[in-house]
Amino acid sequence: MGEAEKAVIDVRNLKVEFPGRRGTVTPLSDISLSIRAGEILGVVGESGAGKSMTGLAIQGLLERPGRISGGEIWLGDRRIDTLDDRAMEQIRGREIGAIFQDPLTSLNPLFTVGSQLTETIRLHLSMGKVEARARAVQLLRDVGIPAPEERIDHYPHQFSGGMRQRVVIALALSASPKLIIADEPTTALDVSIQAQIISLLRRLCKEKQTAVMLVTHDMGVIAEAADRVAVMYAGRLIEIGPVEQVLHAPRHPYTQGLMASIPSLGARVVKLNQIDGSMPRLDAIPAGCAFNPRCVYAGSRCLRDRPELIPVGDGASACWLNAGGTA
Amino acid sequence: MTTSAQKKPALTVNGLVKTFDVSAPWLNRVIERKPRQFVQAVNDIDFTVPAGGCLSIVGESGCGKSTVARLVTGLHRASAGEIRFAPGRAGAPLSAQMIFQDPYASLNPRWRVKNIIAEPLRELKLRDTSAEVIERVEELLLTVGLSASDGEKFPHEFSGGQRQRISIARALASEPEFLVCDEPTSALDVSVQAQVLNLMRRLQDELGLTYLFISHDMSVVRHMSDRIAVMYLGRIVEEGDTEELFARPRHPYTQLLLQTIPNITAPRRDRELATGEVPSPLKPPSGCTFHPRCPIATARCSAEVPAVRALANGTRVACHLAVDEPAGA
Numbered sequence: 001m002g003e004a005e006k007a008v009i010d011v012r013n014l015k016v017e018f019p020g021r022r023g024t025v026t027p028l029s030d031i032s033l034s035i036r037a038g039e040i041l042g043v044v045g046e047s048g049a050g051k052s053m054t055g056l057a058i059q060g061l062l063e064r065p066g067r068i069s070g071g072e073i074w075l076g077d078r079r080i081d082t083l084d085d086r087a088m089e090q091i092r093g094r095e096i097g098a099i100f101q102d103p104l105t106s107l108n109p110l111f112t113v114g115s116q117l118t119e120t121i122r123l124h125l126s127m128g129k130v131e132a133r134a135r136a137v138q139l140l141r142d143v144g145i146p147a148p149e150e151r152i153d154h155y156p157h158q159f160s161g162g163m164r165q166r167v168v169i170a171l172a173l174s175a176s177p178k179l180i181i182a183d184e185p186t187t188a189l190d191v192s193i194q195a196q197i198i199s200l201l202r203r204l205c206k207e208k209q210t211a212v213m214l215v216t217h218d219m220g221v222i223a224e225a226a227d228r229v230a231v232m233y234a235g236r237l238i239e240i241g242p243v244e245q246v247l248h249a250p251r252h253p254y255t256q257g258l259m260a261s262i263p264s265l266g267a268r269v270v271k272l273n274q275i276d277g278s279m280p281r282l283d284a285i286p287a288g289c290a291f292n293p294r295c296v297y298a299g300s301r302c303l304r305d306r307p308e309l310i311p312v313g314d315g316a317s318a319c320w321l322n323a324g325g326t327a
Numbered sequence: 328m329t330t331s332a333q334k335k336p337a338l339t340v341n342g343l344v345k346t347f348d349v350s351a352p353w354l355n356r357v358i359e360r361k362p363r364q365f366v367q368a369v370n371d372i373d374f375t376v377p378a379g380g381c382l383s384i385v386g387e388s389g390c391g392k393s394t395v396a397r398l399v400t401g402l403h404r405a406s407a408g409e410i411r412f413a414p415g416r417a418g419a420p421l422s423a424q425m426i427f428q429d430p431y432a433s434l435n436p437r438w439r440v441k442n443i444i445a446e447p448l449r450e451l452k453l454r455d456t457s458a459e460v461i462e463r464v465e466e467l468l469l470t471v472g473l474s475a476s477d478g479e480k481f482p483h484e485f486s487g488g489q490r491q492r493i494s495i496a497r498a499l500a501s502e503p504e505f506l507v508c509d510e511p512t513s514a515l516d517v518s519v520q521a522q523v524l525n526l527m528r529r530l531q532d533e534l535g536l537t538y539l540f541i542s543h544d545m546s547v548v549r550h551m552s553d554r555i556a557v558m559y560l561g562r563i564v565e566e567g568d569t570e571e572l573f574a575r576p577r578h579p580y581t582q583l584l585l586q587t588i589p590n591i592t593a594p595r596r597d598r599e600l601a602t603g604e605v606p607s608p609l610k611p612p613s614g615c616t617f618h619p620r621c622p623i624a625t626a627r628c629s630a631e632v633p634a635v636r637a638l639a640n641g642t643r644v645a646c647h648l649a650v651d652e653p654a655g656a
Binding site: 027028045046047079160191193194217218220223224258264266268270272273274275276278279 | 387388460485487488489516517518519520521522524525528543545546547549550569570573583584585587588589590591592594604
């Protein structure tokens with residue numbers, strides 16, 4: 001990746017392991033991705049593919065005994081995967097903001113929205129109470145909450161689901177982080193609210209030149225929000241590229257099958273395209289390409305050798321079909 | 328399937344109302360002088376499901392769509408109105424079964440799959456001997472695309488999609504002719520969702536099932552259904568043929584819903600959105616409940632509840648301002 005020097009976050013060959021009694025499982029291996037300022041990278045995949053874990057690993061929030069066993073994570077010019085817990089605490093919130101799926105559980109129900117916002121602001125930026133409160137009001141205004149001067153003294157339960165998610169976004173923005181990791185930010189919301197939150201995220205990302213990692217399973221959200229897309233399968237990155245290419249001209253058979261299996265809003269078909277089988281469990285990943293048992297193109301090479309990401313078009317795809325010749 | 332409107336209805340629902348009592352406990356009401364409080368979860372709705380067809384109910388969370396599913400299957404008692412099933416193949420009223428949203432919660436983790444599927448057979452005494460029960464269970468497992476040996480396993484040994492197949496097999500055990508599906512694929516991944524939707528379509532053709540399908544996903548609904556009813560705060564605001572509803576939505580709420588679906592083929596990345604959220608069902612707005620969010624609302628909308636009117640194309644819509652377009656327009 002030539003523009004790696006401009007990247008806000010640069011993950012190189014990341015590998016995560018969970019040692020257990022029955023051996024070590026590897027939920028993430030060989031993940032390399034980078035996000036530039038003002039860019040939204042969508043990360044998609046089925047549940048268990050490792051998309052949320054990638055976000056957690058970047059934030060240093062892996063649950064023990066899980067650990068990063070290989071690779072590097074660079075935040076700007078600083079390597080962060082080797083930092084201790086205390087140093088990571090300084091980075092979380094200050095330089096990496098987080099938005100989680102359920103806005104009800106990510107806010108403390110016992111404190112007003114304002115006190116949670118000012119606490120976060122004062123923790124990371126040296127500001128006085130009055131100044132922090134003014135900033136909190138401004139943040140609430142930025143995320144589109146009407147009458148922020150009054151709403152700041154309300155408790156989370158006094159907000160609706162969509163408004164609560166806006167507060168969570170304000171909280172993530174409170175210290176002007178360089179990177180925001182949004183893990184399924186719209187999954188708990190209704191469609192009409194989801195569209196509002198997506199357009200808000202997109203506007204804030206462009207205005208404030210923040211890098212955003214948007215983790216979701218919803219291809220529609222990706223299509224409307226992301227600039228580039230990374231597709232994950234069984235703990236590996238199998239395709240990455242600009243949104244138009246990955247969604248409309250996917251190069252990996254899994255992405256192709258995934259796109260074809262979504263019911264279309266345009267035309268109606270008698271039978272949906274389906275990918276038979278399901279994603280392998282982490283302790284039973286087949287040799288060679290992890291997708292080979294479900295792949296219609298799988299050849300002898302796919303059963304034997306694991307494909308690396310191979311550049312195709314403006315992106316890259318981990319499939320032998322793209323290596324020239326046959327699988 | 329285009330002639331579904333002429334088919335005999337399998338289910339007719341008239342003036343269905345469900346009110347939930349959400350009052351504070353008696354002592355609190357006395358001390359704090361609070362009145363009793365009721366939520367009108369379902370407010371005077373009518374619909375019919377044609378035999379062998381599929382009617383979908385769509386709407387946002389809290390609009391009452393799952394309550395309708397529970398009323399139809401008898402899990403809730405209706406406060407008013409009637410639910411009438413047409414006579415089935417055997418002459419007796421149709422039997423309805425339900426498929427639930429979460430296949431992780433709806434299967435007993437301590438039971439083997441064969442016992443989960445056999446339970447309705449044993450409870451309803453549909454087979455005489457245990458050999459016949461086992462035979463039927465194996466047949467059902469094969470019908471939903473699992474193997475007969477899977478009956479010995481426990482639910483935790485299956486993935487989400489396979490579990491949903493097990494709950495479909497259980498629902499089919501009593502040979503129902505009517506299935507109520509409450510968000511059957513929203514807990515599943517897209518590639519697995521396609522498998523389950525294809526299975527449900529195949530079963531509909533093979534067994535002549537009638538579906539009442541509840542979902543919030545417009546693309547799934549479009550794939551599955553012949554007719555769609557859109558609910559908003561306990562009322563049906565628009566009901567019509569699937570193609571007609573997608574091509575020419577008449578109610579402003581349906582238009583809003585269709586506009587806000589993320590579109591993969593033609594993403595609208597820089598759209599400006601009307602804000603606004605679903606009001607609390609505890610204090611629904613007066614008149615048309617959609618008027619605070621409606622871009623074309625007039626004074627009449629906030630004063631008068633719109634009646635459901637039938638348009639020339641077979642769509643029924645509850646809006647003062649929806650007009651009948653001349654044929655061919």
